[in-house]
Amino acid sequence: MEKVAVIGLGYVGLPLAVRAKEKGYDVIGVDLDESKLKSIADGVSPVVDGFVEEYFLTNPIDATSDFTQIADADIVLICVPTPVDDNFVPNLGPVKGACASVAKHVKKEALVVLESTVNPGVSEEIVKPIFEEAGFTVGTDIYVAHCPERINPGDPKWNVTNIPRVVGAFSAKGLAKAVAFYEKVVDGEIRPMKSIREAEAVKIVENSFRDINIAFVNELAQSFDRLGIDIKDVIDGASTKPFAFMPHYPACGIGGHCIPVDPYYLIEHAHKKVGFNHVFMRRARAINNYMPHYTVEKLQDALNDIKMPMNGTTVAVLGLAYKANVDDVRESPSYKIIKHLEKQHATVITYDPFVLEESTEKTLENTLKEADAIIVATNHDAFTDMDLGLLASHDVKIVIDGKNCLDKDAIEKHGIAYHGIGR
Ligand SMILES: NC(=O)c1ccc[n+]([C@@H]2O[C@H](COP(=O)([O-])OP(=O)(O)OC[C@H]3O[C@@H](n4cnc5c(N)ncnc54)[C@H](O)[C@@H]3O)[C@@H](O)[C@H]2O)c1
Numbered sequence: 001m002e003k004v005a006v007i008g009l010g011y012v013g014l015p016l017a018v019r020a021k022e023k024g025y026d027v028i029g030v031d032l033d034e035s036k037l038k039s040i041a042d043g044v045s046p047v048v049d050g051f052v053e054e055y056f057l058t059n060p061i062d063a064t065s066d067f068t069q070i071a072d073a074d075i076v077l078i079c080v081p082t083p084v085d086d087n088f089v090p091n092l093g094p095v096k097g098a099c100a101s102v103a104k105h106v107k108k109e110a111l112v113v114l115e116s117t118v119n120p121g122v123s124e125e126i127v128k129p130i131f132e133e134a135g136f137t138v139g140t141d142i143y144v145a146h147c148p149e150r151i152n153p154g155d156p157k158w159n160v161t162n163i164p165r166v167v168g169a170f171s172a173k174g175l176a177k178a179v180a181f182y183e184k185v186v187d188g189e190i191r192p193m194k195s196i197r198e199a200e201a202v203k204i205v206e207n208s209f210r211d212i213n214i215a216f217v218n219e220l221a222q223s224f225d226r227l228g229i230d231i232k233d234v235i236d237g238a239s240t241k242p243f244a245f246m247p248h249y250p251a252c253g254i255g256g257h258c259i260p261v262d263p264y265y266l267i268e269h270a271h272k273k274v275g276f277n278h279v280f281m282r283r284a285r286a287i288n289n290y291m292p293h294y295t296v297e298k299l300q301d302a303l304n305d306i307k308m309p310m311n312g313t314t315v316a317v318l319g320l321a322y323k324a325n326v327d328d329v330r331e332s333p334s335y336k337i338i339k340h341l342e343k344q345h346a347t348v349i350t351y352d353p354f355v356l357e358e359s360t361e362k363t364l365e366n367t368l369k370e371a372d373a374i375i376v377a378t379n380h381d382a383f384t385d386m387d388l389g390l391l392a393s394h395d396v397k398i399v400i401d402g403k404n405c406l407d408k409d410a411i412e413k414h415g416i417a418y419h420g421i422g423r
């Protein structure tokens with residue numbers, strides 16, 4: 001039985017480890033976060049993911065912080081974070097650290113796959129030298145590949161079992177090994193790429209494509225708000241065109257570890273390496289980064305309409321997670337909204353049923369009872385399905401629908417001011 005080591009047991013690594021176990025591999029997980037290791041040892045998934053929740057208990061994996069345990073692994077999958085700092089500068093520290101630890105302990109002839117999202121050039125310029133410094137000849141006695149993860153936590157249809165993958169490697173043998181492994185664990189297409197750089201670029205292009213399209217509709221939303229046009233209706237209308245249009249929707253901001261982060265890896269790399277300025281990608285990032293501020297401006301305008309000051313008004317932010325029905329708060333626009341509100345001296349309360357430990361309130365009803373105005377920042381089912389009558393009975397005066405997920409007409413029928421993003 002081949003042994004798989006998964007380095008980094010987060011939203012990407014844990015589902016992959018569980019899937020490899022389900023497919024019959026001997027699996028060892030490695031992570032530096034002791035609380036995660038304890039949770040895994042206790043049989044409690046540290047991430048909210050439908051696939052993991054279903055298969056974790058029946059496919060338990062051993063997890064450790066001890067890298068010596070990868071010494072007999074045939075396949076090593078590196079799934080560590082690739083964040084940016086407060087100034088949006090990419091931080092490849094975790095990738096470098098994980099590669100150095102792997103290079104120290106991995107055996108000859110093993111396949112090492114970097115799954116983390118990286119800019120084109122990282123495998124060649126950072127990963128390969130680390131293995132060479134450890135005495136390996138990449139492509140000959142160690143096989144290094146890149147297979148960017150595309151997982152979409154919370155997605156009911158696409159998960160680690162069926163999302164098609166692209167793979168790049170340094171040698172034909174390495175590519176064949178990597179493709180063979182992914183063909184065993186993934187039911188979707190596995191597409192070999194001509195080079196490892198192309199595989200790296202695929203992921204950045206996918207997420208930048210999404211970032212740019214969302215920036216476009218976020219810009220439209222700001223224009224349509226002033227023009228009195230409902231952007232949601234317009235996008236739904238445009239979606240009747242059966243070709244060459246793909247709907248994207250505006251919102252109070254973009255969160256998560258991917259879309260608001262990955263474009264910076266290419267922006268920075270192209271600028272530093274060849275002096276190219278990705279004007280369009282930078283502009284998209286700037287537009288999307290502005291949306292939490294824009295959302296608070298909408299509340300400010302709505303309060304002005306009813307002659308209430310922001311100062312001292314109780315504003316409830318509904319949702320801390322960056323997307324519906326998950327507990328992931330990374331880069332969540334909710335925290336930026338809260339910051340803007342606090343700057344204007346609003347009294348901010350928060351409620352997220354998936355992130356109760358960080359919520360100031362523990363029930364939706366109590367939150368509404370306290371609030372003069374609400375900002376819906378996450379489209380959790382608990383909010384989209386809420387009894388809108390509660391808003392009126394608790395005297396909520398303004399609803400800012402940061403996800404355009406509530407019934408505008410029904411809210412207005414209750415005599416409550418409704419403002420979406422672009423509607
Ligand atoms: N979350 C997603 O939806 C998603 C989707 C596709 C791709 N990705 C990419 O996958 C990568 C991982 O993302 P994630 O969401 O799983 O991150 P995560 O933060 O959920 O998990 C990463 C784990 O790696 C561990 N770690 C950090 N440095 C380590 C080291 N040196 N050795 C061992 N473990 C280490 C951390 O403790 C953490 O548990 C990132 O590059 C990300 O961009 C994420």
